[in-house]
Amino acid sequence: MAYVSVEGIARRFAQPGGGVQTVFEDVHFGVAKGEFVCLIGHSGCGKTTILNILAGLDHTDSGVVVVGGKEAAGPSLDRAVIFQGHALMPWMTVRDNIAFAVSSRWRDWDKAKIAAQCQRYIDLVGLTGAERKKPAMLSGGMKQRVGIARALSIEPKMLLMDEPFSALDALTRGTLQEEVLRICAATQQTVFMITHDVDEAILLADRIVLMTNGPQAKIAEIVVNTLPRERTRHDVHKHPHYYRIRNHIVDFLVERSRAFNSNVPADWNPKNPPEVRPGLMEPPVRPVPPDGGSLRAAG
Ligand SMILES: Nc1ncnc2c1ncn2[C@@H]1O[C@H](COP(=O)(O)OP(=O)(O)OP(=O)(O)O)[C@@H](O)[C@H]1O
Ligand SMILES: [Mg+2]
Secondary structure, X not given: OEEEEEEEEEEEEEOOOOOEEEEEEXXXXXXXXXXXXXXXXXXXXXXXXXHHHHHOOOOOOEEEEEEOOEEOOOOOOOEEEEOOOOOOOOOOOHHHHHHHHHXXXXXXXOHHXXXXXXXXXXXXXXXXXXXXXXXXXXXXXXXXXXXXXXXXXXXXXXXEXXXXXXXXXXXXXXXXXXXXXXXHHHHOOEEEEEEOEHHHHHHHOOEEEEEOOOOOEOEEEEEEOOOOOOOOOOOHHHOOOHHHHHHHHHHHHHHHHHHXXXXXXXXXXXXXXXXXXXXXXXXXXXXXXXXXXXXXXXX
16 A cells, blocks of 8 residues: 555646646556655756645645555645755754754754754754754755755654755765665655666665656656665665666657657556566666766756
């Protein structure tokens, strides 16, 4: 049973020159409890809009999102969001930014209990010593850590992340990816994350949802990550499944994401997008070479 069930949602926006554009439609997928799901697709296909709908910050024009058996209408402290820009309150210290969230979650907690909860998550993301600093005094990576600590500190049932590492340099990104991987594994956190980065998706996700280009974007298929869950950035690429999965997703982004709507596979059913396991396929004839870093969807 999926904890989150996205059931046939569509979102339409009025166009400045008149008319209405359907950004995406017939979107169905689920996220199980404790599962880490990544959504990948080209810029503008509607990923952030889907995340906002999951967060209760936007509405659907058709279809529903069911979370924990209830329709998700409006934001909830059960679903914490990590935005691309850290969205911290600039006048508050690191600790106060987190304490604000903690005290909203548990209104009856006393100061000592709130402070202990803040410290636990500040330590967890490696910000010990920076408690009294304000966001302007922090590096981009440190700000993003505060955003992560704040989201985790309210112990949400679901963590929603919109390209949380995209603005960071490669080294910081790698460190934070591993930290998030470790924390999510330790706490069995349910996660829905948007990324443009194929390598990041394979490192972090149990399943990777592939979205076609908009308008009228759709979920083409869902890639099951058959790499063992104990993945590290340093040796993930050594696994025999790695390049098969990577090539499959890159091939989708380069070729199939664009052509999907004019060439819908005969057996494709939006209610049940195919789950594919490219890691178990034969090695490809023409491998896509590694680019030494990460391969990103246009965005
Ligand atoms: N409030 C709005 N009014 C009108 N159009 C909107 C609105 N919000 C989003 N859109 C349009 O919906 C489409 C999807 O936007 P969205 O931000 O979800 O894309 P995305 O997949 O997250 O892209 P990116 O990878 O660049 O972040 C875009 O074409 C955007 O212009
Ligand atoms: Mg976006």
